[in-house]
Amino acid sequence: xxxxxxxxxxxxxxxxxxxxxCNHSTISGTDYIHWYRQLPxxxxxxxxxxxxxxxxxxxxxxxxxxxxxxxxxxxxxATLRDxxxxxxxxxxFGNEKLTFGTGTRLTIIP
Amino acid sequence: NAGVxxxxxxxxxxxxxxxxxxxxxxxxxxxxxxxRQDPGMGLRLIYYSASEGTTDKGEVPNxxxxxxxxxxxxxxxxxxxxxxxxxxxxxxxxxxxxxxNVLTFGAGSRLTVL
Numbered sequence: 001x002x003x004x005x006x007x008x009x010x011x012x013x014x015x016x017x018x019x020x021x022c023n024h025s026t027i028s029g030t031d032y033i034h035w036y037r038q039l040p041x042x043x044x045x046x047x048x049x050x051x052x053x054x055x056x057x058x059x060x061x062x063x064x065x066x067x068x069x070x071x072x073x074x075x076x077x078a079t080l081r082d083x084x085x086x087x088x089x090x091x092x093f094g095n096e097k098l099t100f101g102t103g104t105r106l107t108i109i110p
Numbered sequence: 111n112a113g114v115x116x117x118x119x120x121x122x123x124x125x126x127x128x129x130x131x132x133x134x135x136x137x138x139x140x141x142x143x144x145x146r147q148d149p150g151m152g153l154r155l156i157y158y159s160a161s162e163g164t165t166d167k168g169e170v171p172n173x174x175x176x177x178x179x180x181x182x183x184x185x186x187x188x189x190x191x192x193x194x195x196x197x198x199x200x201x202x203x204x205x206x207x208x209x210x211n212v213l214t215f216g217a218g219s220r221l222t223v224l
Contacts, residue, residue: 032209043200043215044153051210087152091209096141096160098204098213099169102152 004088009105018075020104022088025069031090033064035073038085038103047073047086083108112136114216116201122222123191131186131219133201141206142184143213144168144176146197153200159184160206191223 005023012018024033034049048055048062050071055062061074075082087103117132133142140161145153145168155168159178173195175187184203188195199219205211 030209034212036213043218044202044213045215046212049210049212085152091211093208096158096206097155097166097168098143098158099155100145100153 003099004090004101006086006088006101006104008102009107011107011109012078013109014080015077018078018082018106020073020075020086020088020106021070022072023070024088024090027068027090028092031092033062033068033071034089034091035060035062036087036089036100038087039081040084044087044100049091078106078108080108080110082106114201114203114214116199116216116219118219119217120220122224123188124224125192127191128187128189129191129221130188131199131201131221132183133185133216134183135201135203135214136182137203137205137214138181139203139205139214140181141204142178143202143204144174144184144186145200145202146170146195147200147218148197156186156199188221191221193223195221196223197221 035047036044038044050062063072085103085105087100114135143158144156154170157176159165162181177185201216202213204213
């Protein structure tokens with residue numbers, strides 16, 4: 001199973017951009033990269049996903065390296081409400097066993 | 111839209127007691143999952159069901175059983191609860207069949223075993 005590696009924690013100042021990295025060196029050509037976040041005392045929620053090209057949505061942007069062995073979740077202007085644990089996982093057709101790592105705990109400094 | 115509904119939200123058990131956590135989704139999803147999350151830790155997969163009628167072990171299946179009752183419902187049973195099973199349990203579902211499909215999570219069930 002392809003696995004991901006993320007830093008345990010990161011800090012960022014409010015209203016500044018945040019770049020959350022994820023390494024997935026054993027990714028296969030058909031693995032999608034997904035990001036979820038978990039706000040305090042809540043269930044995880046979907047943030048964004050992509051396959052090869054960079055992706056943007058109302059919550060964030062996803063930058064995928066050309067060799068796809070790493071990706072970066074970008075929060076363009078962090079707010080206190082973005083303080084959460086962010087998880088990067090891989091998902092592939094035919095492999096429904098979706099596992100999460102420990103994620104990155106993001107702290108926003110006012 | 112209800113999404114993924116888990117019951118109960120809170121439960122306190124004594125060691126050795128049994129209980130079932132219920133999960134239902136109304137999104138016509140094929141795949142369903144049970145995760146546990148210990149304090150300050152990440153999510154660990156207990157069991158999953160890729161489709162109605164199938165179940166498979168995840169990373170930490172010992173001490174648990176599951177039933178995929180129908181396409182909507184996926185239950186998690188603790189036959190003889192132990193303090194080590196004190197955790198928050200999350201159910202999730204996805205359409206499955208494609209890496210592009212996303213997971214939808216329930217709000218969680220907080221279980222304490224004394």
